[in-house]
Amino acid sequence: MEKLNKQALWNIHFPEFVMAGEGGINSLMASAKLVELPAGQQVFYPGAVCEQYLLVLEGSVKAQIISEGGREMLLYRVCSGDSCVLTTSCLLSGDNYPAEGVAEGNVLAFAISSHAFYRCIEQSAFFREFVFKKFSARLTDVIGLLEDVTFSAIDTRLSKALLAESTDVITLTHQELAAKLGSAREVISRHLKRFEAYGWVSLNRGTVTLLNTEALSKVADKH
Incomplete structure (x- = not known):
């Protein structure tokens, strides 16, 4: 039943993965775990090791920085069809998370292990393009936010x-x-x-x- 549900969710939210028809992508989809995160759950936090790549299906995760004085600064939201730029950055660099992510409402997502992520990055041109396009678009948004805050x-x-x-x-x-x-x-x-x-x-x-x-x-x- 889970397999059928997973396949249906890939078809609905990430049809480009299904249409890619690549062995590496098929392996990645098969290994992905379906996770449910309750509202308010901390998805990652400053200093945490990045161990998986999340693709959000439903709900949203807010990525934010909290100062020592308790002030919050929203960096961006990861919504349905999105991936997290901080997660991508940490997976590629090997660094720990510099900010926190919190589930807004109930979140449904595919969790892809770091091992599967690295393997697919090596094997699949489609996946590399997907990852870096998402990364580039979100990074542009974050830079725009910082420009607004600064200037x-x-x-x-x-x-x-x-x-x-x-x-x-x-x-x-x-x-x-x-x-x-x-x-x-x-x-x-x-x-x-x-x-x-x-x-x-x-x-x-x-x-x-x-x-x-x-x-x-x-x-x-x-x-």
Whole structure:
């Protein structure tokens, strides 16, 4: 039954693996273990040894850095069809994890052992291309985030984050917004209250309602 379920999941979430028709890929798919991670489970942590390559099927894993003072900075989310750039980097370099990963909601994923990963990297041109394309795309996102944190004003980044939610009622706490932007909750709260005073947003417990997206867009477009 598990074999049938695994095959169906490969067909649904990673059909390119099935279509590759390579012996190395077929071996990798056969050896992959289906794992379920409950909400809030730590998937990896700073200093941990990387022993497997995860391909997420359902749910998401957030990769984040936590400072000594307890501030969180969200690096990225690994969602359905994705792999983790930190995991790839650690497998290729042999280094330990520099950040932590936490399951958001229940996560279903394929876990591929480091041995199977290395063997398939050597044998399969398809797998090498898949791994490095995912790695490159995610690394570009992380660099963009670091550029924003370093060079963009907080009001610009906050406006962009609010508009990116694609809904007028955003169910995020000030702490969650701060983690997304790599800032402190107090700083985000101060700017949100200023936005509220301008009539751009309305603040309630756990939600931010957008009232003037045109004004927020002008701030988001500032350089």
